[in-house]
Amino acid sequence: MTHITETIDQLNARLARREITREALVAKALEEATGKAAKSVFTKLYPEAAMAAARSADAAQAAGVSLPALAGLPVSIKDLYGVAGETTMSGSIVCEGEPVQPVDSVAVARLRASGSAIIGKTNMTEFAFSGVGINPHYGTPVNPTDTKVARIPGGSSSGAGVSVALGLAVAGLGSDTGGSIRIPAAVHGLVGFKSTQSRVPLTGALELSRSLDTVCAMTRSVQDCLTVDAVLSGAMLRVRRRPLAGMRFAVPQTVVLDAMEPAVAKAFARTLSTLSAAGALIVDIPLAELAEIPKINAPGGLSPIEAYAEHHARLAKASDKFDHRVAQRIMLGSSVTAQQYIALLDGRRDWIARVEKAIESYDAVLCPTIPIIAPEIAALEASDEAFFKANGLLLRNTFAFNFLDGCSFSVPCHQGDELPMGLMISSVNGDDARLASVALAVESTLGR
Known part of the structure; x- marks a missing residue:
């Protein structure tokens, strides 16, 4: 059963009428995050911090404080975003033992500043390199929209999509390099917004392809995507509503x-x-x-070329710990010359x-x-x-x-x-x- 089915605006209207509390919403989300339907959706949960954010927002509302739209509402973050004091695993096991992050990634820091109750890190395709969503290390989250057949969640933001589809989060922070927000959104009946890449800083996110990686999210509505985008980018888009007729x-x-x-x-x-x-x-x-x-996009491809630059040392050290399908794709960039890479960038620009x-x-x-x-x-x-x-x-x-x-x-x-x-x-x-x-x-x- 899906926990949260309303949009962010609808939830906030119910909260304003005191029909529900953020504490109850987050507590239920955390409870269901450990249930059977959510198997392999999360790689880490943050129950204490999420509950504290929810209670703080409830207390602020009770005191008459005007709150941001995401305050105290459950949000999930993809496993490639840096969290202070943690090693960023990015759906892998090869990163184990690498240095912890000194500070939150920009996206996570902005969500915290909005008052969001970050309930956990979500599972993903290893190093964000597939649109399927399969992960041999942490298991593959099952798409909940078909109760008869175990279907893919889409990738690479697999857990992000399932967390929203199950109603455990009002938004799933993911990334989109080749479709990793829009694919999970499509297969779960959600809305995904891949913004212009430069709109949100990538700082603190473990990269796949610096030319393509985009910080963005999926939600239950277009307006919800715009609400989350405003937090991530630091600037609400100036959207002029228009009738469809004549478009x-x-x-x-x-x-x-x-x-x-x-x-x-x-x-x-x-x-x-x-x-x-x-x-x-x-x-x-x-x-x-x-x-x-x-x-x-030949030879190699923009993503494999830039992914190889990022992960070549990990491959040299422990290629046997990679998902072999991910390693195979990354290796496509291993023999590409600087001249070929520049030619690709020039060809793309034209x-x-x-x-x-x-x-x-x-x-x-x-x-x-x-x-x-x-x-x-x-x-x-x-x-x-x-x-x-x-x-x-x-x-x-x-x-x-x-x-x-x-x-x-x-x-x-x-x-x-x-x-x-x-x-x-x-x-x-x-x-x-x-x-x-x-x-x-x-x-x-x-x-x-």
Whole structure:
């Protein structure tokens, strides 16, 4: 049973009416965090600190103090964020024994300053390097949206997604390098917001790819994502709410619609029809530049190159302690020369300029967040071939907008008994506020 089902605003309204207390919310979340449904979701819990934050906020409210939106509410943090006095493990075992962090990472420090009740660190793909969410060291959190089949939680922010889906947290702090917020959001029926990378400092987070890593979160609504983003970035986006009617949406016909499973194709077509009926203009565009990404991103790939730079010493010291699938991907960057790396960066810069020009007349680009339903865990654990095939499909659409250095939302687009699916709403670098207005309008039109 899901604990918290309301949005942050709805919870705060109930708190203001004194129907509930933050202490009770956090106590229940901590209790359920140790239950069967939450197995492998957390790598560490902070019961004393979380309860103290909740009680402090309750006491402040009782004294008539006006509180920030997240004050005393349960929030989870991904295992790659530094916490003072702890070694950052990042879903691995190879980091054991490394120096502890002297201070909190910027993201964690800002959540603490907001009064958030940080209930624990969440499990993740080792070193954030997969969109699947499987972890052989700490176990794999099970996606709770299907009670009959154990399906993947999506990655790499796997535990973050499950913590919010189970209602143990109002927000899951994660990261997004190639889709690691939007993929878990899509497979859990949540909202994920990958902001422009430069919006939130990466300081204190164990990196995968410094060119792509983005500090961001997933929640139950677009507005909740904006509330959390304001804390993480230190500046609320100036979002002007707009009606959907008259908005122009581009739907690329290259790559992002390939290999869609029938259920996803059906949901995506239905979603476009709903938006069109509400007055949006849907325009199919080629955006053939999307087909260039594999060539520009070779050899090795931007993430493997930069991940190898970060983790080469760990690999040399204890490669046998790595998830072999993660080590295999990191090693793709081992033989790339400086000349090839610079050529990749130059090629990406040129590509970004051309794509920005191609989509500049549209309010947003729409496509499925992922083209498949969440696969079963067992099938991907059993076969490297099945794992890498699924991983490629999971990351394909989302990564395009990381490569663009853009901003992107995933909002739910499933109905009734359908398994969760996401609609991805994306734009260019720095367009976060305008894109947020689009996401709010889309969410409202879809009845979320």
